[in-house]
Amino acid sequence: MDTHSKPPKLMDRVKATLRVKRYSLRTEKTYCYWIRFFIRFHGIRHPAGMGGSEVHAFLEHLAVERHVAAATQNQALNAIVFLYRHVLEQPLGDIGEFSRAKRPRRLPVVLSHEEVIRVLSQLSGPMHLMAALMYGAGLRVTEACRLRVWDIEFERQVLTVRSGKGDKDRTTLLPPSCMVSIQQRIAEAQNLLNRRLENGQVPVTLPHALDRKYPNAGLSLAWQWLFPSSKPCFVPFGKVVLHHIHTSAVQKSVRQAMRAANLPRPGSCHTLRHSFATQLLSRGTDIRTVQELLGHKSVETTQIYTHVLGSGFAGVRSPLE
Template identity: 80%
Template structure:
């Protein structure tokens, strides 16, 4: 039997389609999880033989039996719609009404400037710098982990966030207090690069097959991770590369720092970003500017912080004083 002419397996087609469309590795992993779950839920039937009624039953199961959050149910739906629209290229059909997971209206946890400084005081080294950037620049955790030497503009004091959420680029503030630490971080990256060049030329991971277009980019200082992993690993092609620090390591360090700071409310890395937004708004910064700095697609997402601020928003006071 000629195996060369066998059609690719469904999940291989899903992955290939997502890479052509430049979806992030995290989205690829998540979508593959939900597509596999959908197939197993219906007794390993091929999705091409199913349609809207099977999708509705699956979403009902997630909401009623599994009691997942609304965002999780929407994530599963997005993965299945992607499968039918872009991989199978067949109409999904009418899904109809199904039980929606309830979306609770929760305000984000934010900290005062003094509370943030207490948290940062329990971090050290690169973890301290990453925490400072999440608060001082409003970066998401994954955006902080993915910073490269080329993304820091010391002269203009801006950070360029490449391929942030939604695969969009943006620029944000670079706090002056972070400049010496960032310069030290780039010097350390250069020393580590020089060492790797002397001991096997291990390149850093590059986006979208850039290593084929620029073969030496992976061993140039500009493309080095500011916060690299402690050791190299193998990429999906089996090549030894250096990846950035894993987000879970940063989450763990910040969680410990939050506990050590004896905060009245639990927090996370995203709390630092929330606090960046509320601090800017309380100083009277225009909400559209805050939206751009945060990289929000819609200003409605940014407006949630106006509810957090209450009477402190842009100097507005209650008529009762």
């Protein structure tokens, strides 16, 4: 009998490497999708036997034949570069010049304060609070879903976003009008925690290796989700844990609320974040402050909102008027 264990399969190696480097589960799923797509595109050939020319052909196919967005093409390229650099540990070779998917310049859809209030009036319970925080604190939908009890500072009226886009932490505004609802969510989190402790101690998911360093952290109130999932789930490491509410559920509720509010143009969860930025700028808030509150790496990203403000930006009026 052969006692030697088989070497791990390629996709198992990809997942293991992503987890060692602490990539998010969402990124893991995305990278695995594009790596499988790349392999299938070249007839199930092993990537170790391919190189720059095959990557070039794949990226050309995405742009020319599938007409993917620029961000999608870049995502596929990042996944393949990760595969060669960190998993196969072999040089990718020269990819050469390939057709770049066009990145259209589009202005974000924003709502007036009155329109946002109409949308919020169509929501209730946790969905209302999450939408209010996306507008009142400039949160992304994933950031709202991932809020924990310890991220809230009532005295300072500060909300901390941990491991946001780019794995960066930042602080932003805690709207006073949301405080009572958040306190109710914390009370509900305590009650839910008590019930879980009585029925088998199902912990919440924790970042990175924190559950190994502090085994009981997932059973403390500070680490509980403000917006937990309705039932526990299995994570890739074989544990049963309580995760936060899924972003798709929030996105669906907000889209339905926007339709019910009879808005003149369609919107999404991100529209609420866009509206947060434009409202602050129209009221004279310094653009650098808005940049920090949004968590933008570059002020150029924040400047896009100055183009949708029209005559309301910094009190500027048309010379014709």
